[in-house]
Amino acid sequence: MKIVLPEKVDYIINELIEHGYEAYAVGGCIRDSILGREPEDWDITTSANPQEVKKIFRRTIDTGIIHGTVTVMLEKEGYEVTTYRIDGEYEDNRRPKSVAFTADLVEDLKRRDFTINAMAYNREKGLVDVFGGLSDLQKGIIRCVGSAVERFEEDALRILRAIRFSAQLGFDIEEETLKAVKEKVKNLEAISAERIRVELNKLILSPNPDKLVEAYKAGITKIVLPEFDAMMETEQRNPHHIYSVGIHAIKAVEQVGRDFSSRLKDMDTKEVLPDLEILKTENDLTPKEILVLRWTMLLHDVGKPGSKTTDQGEDHFYGHPEKGAEVSKTILRRLKFDNETIELVTRLIRWHDYRFTLTPQGMRRGINKAGTDIMDLLFEVKIADSLAQSPATWAEKLMNIKEAKRLYQEIKAKNECVNLKNLEVNGKDLILIGLKPGKSMGEILDRLLMQVLEDPSLNNKEALLELAKEYITD
Incomplete structure (x- = not known):
């Protein structure tokens, strides 16, 4: 079997071989190359010890020299070169107490996790596969x-x-x-x-x-992730659902990031086909957004096991979005996620089940509550959630989402005010007409905003200050 190594990887391997040592590309890069996938990185293993590697190459970094790893720098790219090694005793189910260098490639491959990750390759020897990794790749087994x-x-x-x-x-x-x-x-x-x-x-x-x-x-x-166990064990007996909470969540995760045509393949409800433009994502999702959306869909109903009630044989989950936001925050903090991810996921979960009133006024109120910054992602959440429910409900739900998106896009195009940031007056303006700073100032600004949400034409300074004067005398 021939694998095409990147030029710089091949160079490093050949330099080590020319200096009398063995060297191979090893691990995941070989697995992915055989599968026709683009390797994320290329690891090199060698019989040379770290000091010998450092003598051969002009620029190196002691990445993990105690464990035998040196990073060889070629121009601005770094390649990890690790000495064949035998791991010592493991005491904590995490890492070896010590490592010992060896000149035997097979001893190094023995310590690796799975057969498909325990193959090595160079141009001189070809594929070294002593544990049947190639066969397991062909069989599709771990x-x-x-x-x-x-x-x-x-x-x-x-x-x-x-x-x-x-x-x-x-x-x-x-x-x-x-x-x-x-x-x-x-x-x-x-x-x-x-x-x-x-x-x-x-x-x-x-x-x-x-x-x-x-x-x-x-x-x-x-x-x-024990909360997922509770989701898997919570059934949903109502007209909206055909899966347990856990399976519904997985089905929703699967919808995130899918293209228009692949979503169509799942759609058996023919009457909604003319309106499926709703399933198109407005903009390409970034990797960060896809991660946020997938965690959102996995956890969007995590509050259901703790809020389930049953009435006349039908299950209800009142307040589950708020409960889910609280539980998801606990989970994401436990897993040490960054604050931005935690904030985005929990907000999307809190609003995932919000039902927009499908009028311009109602839509502006909804945008104000959820926040303009998450609206595009929220529509993705609603589409994924809907397509993971009973097909009998798809038509109505997708049509509602379509109308909500249409209203939202109109509001954006008109640049209508939906929050205090876009209100044409602020606290300084209210001070100039005699209002003292304090709690009442915030209350009056909120009242003005509510008026503008109902009638965007009121969002001009003169009209708002006249209204504010009325509120001050109330």
Whole structure:
């Protein structure tokens, strides 16, 4: 098998070989190359120790020299070169107590997590695959190198990585590996929130976020995202839904970032076809926005298990958006997300079920409540939420979203005032007509804004100051 290595990777490998050492590209870059995917980065492994690597190349950085890693700088690009190594004893299910360098490539490959990540390649020797990684790629399975129990005892994060790789690649987890996942899942309790967050992000951003259901069945989410277990176990018996809360959330996650044509394939309700332009995203979503939207859809109904009531055989979830915003904030803080992501996700969850009054006045009031900065994302949330519900409800809900978007776009085009920032008077103007600073000033500004939301033509300084004078004398 021939793999085309990037020019600089090939150069580093050949320099090491010419100086009498072994060297290979290794790991995920080989896996992705075989699959026809673009590798995110290229890792190089070698029999040369770090000091020997540093002597060969002019510019290097001691990235993790204790563990054998040196970054070789070629122009402005860095490539990690790591000495073959044998990991010492693992004491905390996270990292080895020590590492020992070795001259044997196979010993280095033995310590890796999965067979598909334990292949190496250079032009001279070709593919080195001593654990059947190529066969597993062809079969579409995730299998540990050697004993799965031992691999998961060494680093428990590999348990979550198994699910994540299966989601990214659309692979199944091999039977013995899955058995070991279930046996050792409690070891995940030793893993930091930051490492768990990285894996969960990759999973829900993958083409197969429904693999989170397999994580639930294997007991993984009970450790890393217990709120999802409650969602999976909460049924929704009402005309709007055909799935449990958890499955509905996964179906909604799957809708985020999909193009127009792929959404059409899911639509069996023929009567809505003429109006499906609503499913087009206004602007290309950034990677950050897709991450925010996918977490929003995963957690948008996380408040339902705690707010469920049943009346005459029909389930209701009163107040679940507010409850969900609170619970999601707790989850995202626990996973050490940045404040911006937490704020965006929780706001979108709080307003995901808001029903816009489909008049210009009602729409302006809705925009004022939710905030102009999240409106485009909120429409994406509403579309994803609707398409994850009963197909019998799609037509009405999509038509309502379409009308809301039309009204919103008109309001934007006319630059109508929807918040205090765009109001033509401010506190300084009110002081000039005799109002003293204090609580009453804020109340009067709010009253003026409410008037403008009803009648945008009132948003001029003269008219607003006349109204303000009336309020002052009230």
